[in-house]
Amino acid sequence: MNDDTPTDAVSTRLDTTNDLLRRMLAEVAKTPSTHAIFVDAGYLYAAAGRLVAGTEDRRSFDLDAEGVIEALIDKARTIFADSRLLRVYWYDGARRRIHTTEQQSIAELPDVKVRLGNLNANNQQKGVDSLIRSDLESLARHRAISDAALLGGDEDLVSAVEAAQGYGARVHLWGIEAPDGRNQADPLLWEVDSQRTLDLDFVKPFVTRRTTLSYEYPDAPRPGRDQVRFVGAQIAAQWLAARGREALADLLPGHPYLPGSVDQELLVEAEALLQYSLRGHSDLRRSLRDGFWSHLQTQY
Secondary structure (H helix, E strand, C coil), X not given: CCCCCHHHHXXXXXXXXXXXXXXXXXXXXXCCEEEEEEXXXXXXXXXXXXXXXXXXXXXXXXXXXXXXXXXXXXHHHHHCCCXXXXXXXXXEEEHHHCCCHHHHHHHCCCCEEEEEEEECCCCCEECHHHHHHHHHHHHHXXXXXXXXXXXXXXXXXXXXXXXXXXXXXXXXXXXXXXXXCCCCCHXXXXXXXXEEEECHHHHHHHEEECCCCCCCCCCCCCCCHHHHHHHHHHHXXXXXXXXXXXXXXXXXXXXXXXXXXXXXXXXXXXXXXXXXXXXXXXXXXXXXXXXXXXXXXXXX
């Protein structure tokens, strides 16, 4: 005759279940937490440049990317003291997603993964936010990270934050001090699990203003309009060869106006070729733009 009662059987099963849970929790406790750092390089350059050099134009300053990355890793080490670093993800834009020399150097750093979006004719990043979302969501879904430090400010990153949080990861937003106001979108600030601001003392050692170029050529004769127009066409041919027809399609709807970054690049290159400053010569600058547009329109 079996002396076990239904209550005894249930109690035995509960003891077995509790023992399994204790063993499972003990194994989980042995597994270290893991964090990763996600850097929107476009935000980093713009915010750091504005704070230290007073400009967002990358051509006006140098950024010690290796130094910044090491500092971010050290910062994360103090914040996530019981966690190990998976890697740093560095998101930037490039023409046709081809690494620049600087991006190649960053990609060669240990524990760093460079991910490239495209760069359009206006020097605007395209596809970077979707790359951040894809990586954040995938790592969180596979339990590869428990915490994500996100350095960025674009509202489009909200969906990336939500995706990672949906799989249990905590997302910590890092930003760079703004000289005035904010440089991060409010909806992004509302969604994250914590916020942290990197101040001027943190950023300043890694930003160096470039020496101002002289645009004066006192001994050069004034060029004619036809000569300037020809130089504009010459630069357009080089511009198109370097950037391709996709960039041209982005540029054409703005005719007859050029984006500020493209117009500045055109001016600097033309002055170097002509050995003559076009500053203050509106007629010559119009001829330069006419030549630039004229060549591009024949290629469309």
